[in-house]
Amino acid sequence: MFGWTLDEEHAFQVLDAYAQAGGNFIDTADSYGHWTPAGAGVSERIIGRWMAARGNRDQIVIATKVGSSPERPGLSEGAIRAAIEGSLQRLGVERVDLYYAHRDDPDTPLPETLATLQSLIDAGSVRYAAASNYTPGRLREALALGEREGMASYVALQPEYNLLERDSYEGELMQVCAGAGLACLPYYGLARGFLSGKYRAGEQPRDSPRAADVRERYLNERGLAVLERLDAIAGARGVAVAAVALAWLRMQPTVVAPIASATSPAQLRELLDSVALELSGDELAELDAVSRPRAVAAAPRP
Secondary structure: OEOOOEOHHHHHHHHHHHHHOOOOEEEOOOOOOOOOOOOOOHHHHHHHHHHHHHOOHHHOEEEEEEOOOOOOOOOOHHHHHHHHHHHHHHHOOOOEEEEEEOOOOOOOOHHHHHHHHHHHHHHOOEEEEEEEOOOHHHHHHHHHHHHHHOOOOOOEEEOEOEOOEOOOOOOHHHHHHHHHOOEEOOEOOOOOOHHHOOOOOOOOOOOOOOHHHHHHHHOOHHHHHHHHHHHHHHHHHOOOHHHHHHHHHHOOOOEOOOOOOOOOHHHHHHHHHHHHOOOOHHHHHHHHHHHOOHHHOOOOOO
16 A cells, blocks of 8 residues: 555554554565556555664564566566565665565576575575465475475465455465465455455445455455454454454464555554454354355365
């Protein structure tokens, strides 16, 4: 949201509230903002200026990504080296803690990508490498190659995963993460805002850049059934609907922490309630049943 629906002043307010609450992990990408007048990298620049202003770089874990920016797409050696230099400069740091391949690049051989990432780790520009939006087969191939050849080995996966987007992760991808010990840090943890409860049948939420897409994807029988169950649990627990949705995600196998966006300190406080919220076995089962796609109903889980 930084540089898009949130200007720098309001982004600083959200970041300050997050840090004051004990938050220390921030996820961004070199491509974020490419659709805005400020252009790609605006999110990194705002975060970098915030860390410089607060003098808190040593307390913050920074994750950013390479491969999706229109200015330097793909995962070739040249693209990665140019991208990391740009990210380091915009963030105002000497090292990125977690560096994601934003999406697979079938036009670049995996050895080239992994060897380049390993060279950045060796040089101290990157602490750990990770993957995002990989298929199970390519992720498994990358992990095997990294281990066999002494190249970068991904330590985390960032897939799209939430109560309404389950079939692409649950099953084989989850099995790969479980078997390899990868941390799963899902994006769109609130299904583009739908699981915050602001989209309801017969209601018109405040227009946003994603509103039409969200309505088309999720404002249906299944989506409304999930919201109904979230409403009931949230009411009984005295928390926001979004907190319940994120707590369910946090408690799934292989998930270390969900990623969610906040547009104000007040909204952030609602999301932070999810950290301490432990759903009961019955609550988890209810949400699982109402949200589960038929295609994965019988899939084994680690």
